[in-house]
Amino acid sequence: MTTRIVDLAASSVRELNQALHTDKGHMHWQVLNPAGRHSIAAGLDAPATVEIDGHVGYYCAGMNKHASVIVRGNAGVGLAENMMSGRVHVTGDASQAAGATAHGGLLLVDGNASARCGISMKGVDIVVKGSIGHMSAFMAQAGTLTVLGDAGESLGDSIYEAKLFVRGSVASLGADCVEKDMRDEHKALLFGKLTAAGLAGAVDVGDFRRYGSARTLYHFHVDNVGAY
Amino acid sequence: MSDYHNPVTTPRKSATFDDYALSEIRRAAATGIYDIRGGGTKRKLPHLDDLLFLGASISRYPLEGYREKCGTNVVLGSRFARKPIELKIPVTIAGMSFGSLSAQAKEALGRGASAMGTSTTTGDGGMTPEERGHSSILVYQYLPSRYGMNPDDLRKADAIEVVVGQGAKPGGGGMLLGQKISKRVAGMRCLPEGIDQRSACRHPDWTGPDDLEIKIEELREITDWEKPIYVKVGAARPYYDTALAVKSGADVIVLDGMQGGTAATQEVFIEHVGIPLLSAIRPAVQALQDLGMHRKVQLIVSGGIRNGADVAKCLALGADAVSIGTAALVALGDNDPAREAQYQALGTTAGAYDDWHEGRDPAGITTQDPALAARLDPELAGRRLANYLAVMTLEAQTIARACGKSHVHNLEPEDLVALTVEAAAMARVPLAGTDWIPGRGNY
Numbered sequence: 001m002t003t004r005i006v007d008l009a010a011s012s013v014r015e016l017n018q019a020l021h022t023d024k025g026h027m028h029w030q031v032l033n034p035a036g037r038h039s040i041a042a043g044l045d046a047p048a049t050v051e052i053d054g055h056v057g058y059y060c061a062g063m064n065k066h067a068s069v070i071v072r073g074n075a076g077v078g079l080a081e082n083m084m085s086g087r088v089h090v091t092g093d094a095s096q097a098a099g100a101t102a103h104g105g106l107l108l109v110d111g112n113a114s115a116r117c118g119i120s121m122k123g124v125d126i127v128v129k130g131s132i133g134h135m136s137a138f139m140a141q142a143g144t145l146t147v148l149g150d151a152g153e154s155l156g157d158s159i160y161e162a163k164l165f166v167r168g169s170v171a172s173l174g175a176d177c178v179e180k181d182m183r184d185e186h187k188a189l190l191f192g193k194l195t196a197a198g199l200a201g202a203v204d205v206g207d208f209r210r211y212g213s214a215r216t217l218y219h220f221h222v223d224n225v226g227a228y
Numbered sequence: 229m230s231d232y233h234n235p236v237t238t239p240r241k242s243a244t245f246d247d248y249a250l251s252e253i254r255r256a257a258a259t260g261i262y263d264i265r266g267g268g269t270k271r272k273l274p275h276l277d278d279l280l281f282l283g284a285s286i287s288r289y290p291l292e293g294y295r296e297k298c299g300t301n302v303v304l305g306s307r308f309a310r311k312p313i314e315l316k317i318p319v320t321i322a323g324m325s326f327g328s329l330s331a332q333a334k335e336a337l338g339r340g341a342s343a344m345g346t347s348t349t350t351g352d353g354g355m356t357p358e359e360r361g362h363s364s365i366l367v368y369q370y371l372p373s374r375y376g377m378n379p380d381d382l383r384k385a386d387a388i389e390v391v392v393g394q395g396a397k398p399g400g401g402g403m404l405l406g407q408k409i410s411k412r413v414a415g416m417r418c419l420p421e422g423i424d425q426r427s428a429c430r431h432p433d434w435t436g437p438d439d440l441e442i443k444i445e446e447l448r449e450i451t452d453w454e455k456p457i458y459v460k461v462g463a464a465r466p467y468y469d470t471a472l473a474v475k476s477g478a479d480v481i482v483l484d485g486m487q488g489g490t491a492a493t494q495e496v497f498i499e500h501v502g503i504p505l506l507s508a509i510r511p512a513v514q515a516l517q518d519l520g521m522h523r524k525v526q527l528i529v530s531g532g533i534r535n536g537a538d539v540a541k542c543l544a545l546g547a548d549a550v551s552i553g554t555a556a557l558v559a560l561g562d563n564d565p566a567r568e569a570q571y572q573a574l575g576t577t578a579g580a581y582d583d584w585h586e587g588r589d590p591a592g593i594t595t596q597d598p599a600l601a602a603r604l605d606p607e608l609a610g611r612r613l614a615n616y617l618a619v620m621t622l623e624a625q626t627i628a629r630a631c632g633k634s635h636v637h638n639l640e641p642e643d644l645v646a647l648t649v650e651a652a653a654m655a656r657v658p659l660a661g662t663d664w665i666p667g668r669g670n671y
Contacts, residue, residue, distance in 0.1 A: 017449045038442050043379055043450030059433070059446040063379040078433035078446075082377055097433040101374040103418070119432040120374060122418040139428060141418045158426070160419060218423040219406060220261075 009033040127197040164211040263495040266584025278651030291629035299635035305456020316345030322553035325351025328491030330601035338362030340613025372428040375417040389458040395488030398462030402427030407587040440476040463508035470515035485531025492585030505531040507654035513546030536623020544639035559616035
């Protein structure tokens with residue numbers, strides 16, 4: 001397997017993405033000198049591995065399908081937004097809205113994720129080894145958000161059917177988000193997600209607490225108006 | 229004894245507390261919830277009807293009505309897109325979702341628009357195969373909720389419309405009540421069946437024009453810079469929104485006045501937020517002109533467009549095309565008096581039916597009820613829409629020829645006068661019979 005190397009000190013993001021979209025002959029890519037540029041590896045649609053050596057800007061791996069993207073650095077806003085499948089791994093921290101609206105795949109953040117992590121998530125699995133910021137999992141529809149550290153204020157505000165697992169503290173829960181029993185089935189689910197993230201045996205599922213929707217806001221009722 | 233009786237004054241109702249206001253107070257007191265409905269504003273507003281064309285005279289030659297060509301084509305997306313789209317007529321179909329509309333209605337919109345060489349637009353909830361299949365030119369909306377958003381459909385689209393707002397509710401999100409969240413609709417939106425579905429009012433991963441510029445660039449990267457990218461705003465601050473959309477890299481700006489419809493939102497939102505289309509076009513055009521981008525970034529306007537005269541007036545004020553939603557639904561069969569008995573059964577009357585969110589539309593358009601939806605024949609309804617679009621285009625051409633124009637885009641503000649001071653000020657054309665434009669010059 002040959003690796004195609006693209007140096008963003010010499011090539012543009014457009015040239016990189018065009019190559020990633022059209023060159024199906026290379027299944028392993030290395031991107032050098034990303035220097036915080038935006039939209040790196042956006043719109044991938046092949047089971048390739050893309051290793052990015054450095055920090056990336058907004059929307060890295062946006063709408064990813066099938067590909068495995070590794071960022072050796074920090075990521076800007078909207079990391080792996082609307083990801084459909086595949087895997088995105090950031091070794092550093094992620095900025096706001098990581099995994100926003102993502103439908104599938106695995107997003108793994110070794111560091112912390114900022115505000116609105118998993119906002120409107122639609123089926124993705126997100127694992128954050130550090131902590132997450134406020135308003136994370138806002139209107140989260142489906143999927144799992146697993147946090148080994150702490151969660152900021154208003155976790156899971158207006159949440160639908162996504163499942164949230166937090167090992168540390170939760171500053172506060174948002175509207176209609178409640179703590180739920182951590183039954184065996186949930187421990188098994190969590191163990192599976194941790195295993196996929198390479199964390200099997202590294203942490204104890206018994207240390208996590210589960211949060212989800214109370215489903216009281218699923219049908220608008222005037223008696224709930226104070227919740228909004 | 230005298231036959232004289234003290235005269236009794238005629239009972240007098242308040243102009244402020246009119247029958248509608250009284251009924252709304254009673255309804256609010258009884259239910260404790262605001263009124264939700266579909267459609268656009270129903271109040272009388274300064275409107276395109278307040279403008280007139282001058283036509284040709286000694287100083288201007290008209291074109292022969294049935295002999296001399298008057299072009300109607302529009303190219304959209306020529307600024308950055310590698311594959312701009314060309315419409316044969318300057319009338320497009322506005323974004324309306326599968327979910328708010330039945331699959332049959334969406335198919336009919338596609339059929340009608342395609343027959344006339346123009347575009348349709350998806351809505352909040354994603355793209356259906358039927359819609360793509362029946363729409364020769366399909367604009368894919370990119371909304372805050374991102375319901376149904378996926379890169380495959382993004383690449384199938386002919387253009388992408390980033391929705392910031394809409395005229396019926398600038399600054400508002402959406403609500404699709406549980407009655408319309410069928411199994412298929414729920415599946416497309418990744419939500420449980422039958423729940424009330426909320427649509428966010430803000431995009432989840434960008435805030436402000438600087439972020440929008442990066443977001444647009446991402447969409448271009450994903451689609452390899454092929455697709456025209458529109459930015460749709462509700463008419464509120466049209467000068468600045470237009471300027472910022474241009475700055476953000478939009479190919480096309482869609483400006484929706486407060487007469488524009490919605491599938492469902494609060495009545496108070498529809499009637500009290502945003503500005504009329506008439507007042508919005510000139511500031512938007514001014515922004516484009518100030519930036520040297522008029523006709524380079526195209527402007528599509530919408531909100532209350534009903535006929536070819538409205539089309540011609542919008543184009544004369546500087547728009548490149550118009551978009552219709554409510555009028556298109558009427559062409560399909562919405563609010564048809566032929567169904568009066570069915571509207572009466574719902575406690576309303578043909579022409580006033582606006583409970584589109586309840587999913588009980590007798591015409592089978594704003595519903596997910598299979599039996600009701602089956603009432604709409606997509607081929608027949610599509611034909612009606614095509615007819616209507618043809619008439620609008622012919623009417624716009626008629627006016628353009630009368631003004632001596634060989635293309636509808638050659639219409640200009642100098643062809644117009646206003647009937648009211650308000651319209652003159654908003655449209656920045658003279659009051660009829662004068663050279664006075666309020667707010668302009670030394671008056």
